[in-house]
Amino acid sequence: MLQQTRVDAVVPYYERFLEEFPDVHTLAQASEEDVLRLWSGLGYYRRAKMLHKAASIVSEDCEGAFPRSQTEWQELPGIGEYTSAAIASIAHGEAVGVVDGNVRRVVARHGALRLRANDRKLHQHAQNWMATRMTELAEVQEPGSLNQAVMELGATICTPANPNCDVCPLKIGCAAAGKNAATFPLSAKRAQEIALDICFFLAEKDGMFLLRPCTGRWTKGLWEPPSLECCPDSQLQDLWSQSGETGMIGSRLGAVRHRITKYKIHAHFFRLEGARKDQFVAPESVPLSGLGKKAIRAYLST
DNA sequence: CATCCGTGGCT
DNA sequence: TAGCCAAGGAT
Numbered sequence: 034m035l036q037q038t039r040v041d042a043v044v045p046y047y048e049r050f051l052e053e054f055p056d057v058h059t060l061a062q063a064s065e066e067d068v069l070r071l072w073s074g075l076g077y078y079r080r081a082k083m084l085h086k087a088a089s090i091v092s093e094d095c096e097g098a099f100p101r102s103q104t105e106w107q108e109l110p111g112i113g114e115y116t117s118a119a120i121a122s123i124a125h126g127e128a129v130g131v132v133d134g135n136v137r138r139v140v141a142r143h144g145a146l147r148l149r150a151n152d153r154k155l156h157q158h159a160q161n162w163m164a165t166r167m168t169e170l171a172e173v174q175e176p177g178s179l180n181q182a183v184m185e186l187g188a189t190i191c192t193p194a195n196p197n198c199d200v201c202p203l204k205i206g207c208a209a210a211g212k213n214a215a216t217f218p219l220s221a222k223r224a225q226e227i228a229l230d231i232c233f234f235l236a237e238k239d240g241m242f243l244l245r246p247c248t249g250r251w252t253k254g255l256w257e258p259p260s261l262e263c264c265p266d267s268q269l270q271d272l273w274s275q276s277g278e279t280g281m282i283g284s285r286l287g288a289v290r291h292r293i294t295k296y297k298i299h300a301h302f303f304r305l306e307g308a309r310k311d312q313f314v315a316p317e318s319v320p321l322s323g324l325g326k327k328a329i330r331a332y333l334s335t
Numbered sequence: 336c337a338t339c340c341g342t343g344g345c346t
Numbered sequence: 347t348a349g350c351c352a353a354g355g356a357t
Binding site: 034035036037038039040042043077079080083110111112113114115116119131133134135136150180181184185187188193194220221290297 | 347348350351352353354355356
């Protein structure tokens with residue numbers, strides 16, 4: 034859950050998740066839909082699918098026995114270089130360094146490395162740096178604590194925008210401390226942005242909404258209200274009817290901005306009247322996409 | 336190795 | 347507001 038996601042955002046999901054799936058066997062036996070429903074709103078839904086798959090592997094193929102080394106952990110789906118190192122060092126005391134965004138930033142500043150945040154060379158530098166620290170501190174018997182200390186330093190003191198060099202335990206020896214620390218690392222190059230307007234249509238009856246499974250490669254398994262790429266409002270009804278849909282497009286319910294990687298989505302919400310009722314489902318009974326959740330919220334708040 | 340995946344908080 | 351980015355991984 035913590036992959037690319039802040040602790041504050043994770044905690045409530047984590048608690049609900051463990052309440053529902055208290056052990057690996059329970060998670061393995063759950064349906065993917067149930068797992069996704071508890072993940073709905075957290076984002077990066079592939080993580081949930083891969084965690085579910087990993088639970089099946091541990092539960093069924095390994096009879097509930099978890100891996101014991103970074104190498105073994107990394108064989109599980111969704112467990113990559115960072116997560117396997119974090120688990121192996123923190124849970125098993127393996128002397129392997131973790132490299133995440135925090136560590137890369139700390140290392141870039143410490144060496145005043147003029148590299149981009151997503152440059153593989155910076156990642157390599159950070160790995161070497163952590164390996165050296167791990168060797169120097171060999172008498173410290175908790176490799177996980179070293180790893181967590183550097184990540185925590187990046188999260189609380191060596192922060193992206195306003196680093197607090199005055200209180201930093203690494204200011205001695207840091208090439209950027211108190212000078213230009215905030216300019217490291219150089220900002221990542223970003224893909225060309227693409228603006229997209231999407232209209233969502235909300236039909237509701239007795240708390241049930243018209244919701245359908247998403248068909249996109251990345252959103253499969255999630256549900257949303259039906260939508261169209263936007264056109265002028267005056268043509269919406271024609272386009273809707275021509276696509277074989279039933280119902281009349283009604284009043285506008287508002288709009289939200291949503292960013293997914295390079296896509297800047299402007300989502301518009303409309304009421305839909307008189308749609309066929311056979312596809313109406315209770316929104317809490319299916320895993321909603323992020324935009325689907327916002328759409329329902331927009332409807333309920335008007 | 337570039338690109339894909341979500342969401343929320345901060346500036 | 348718009349931009350930036352976060353305890354990444356798979357393809």
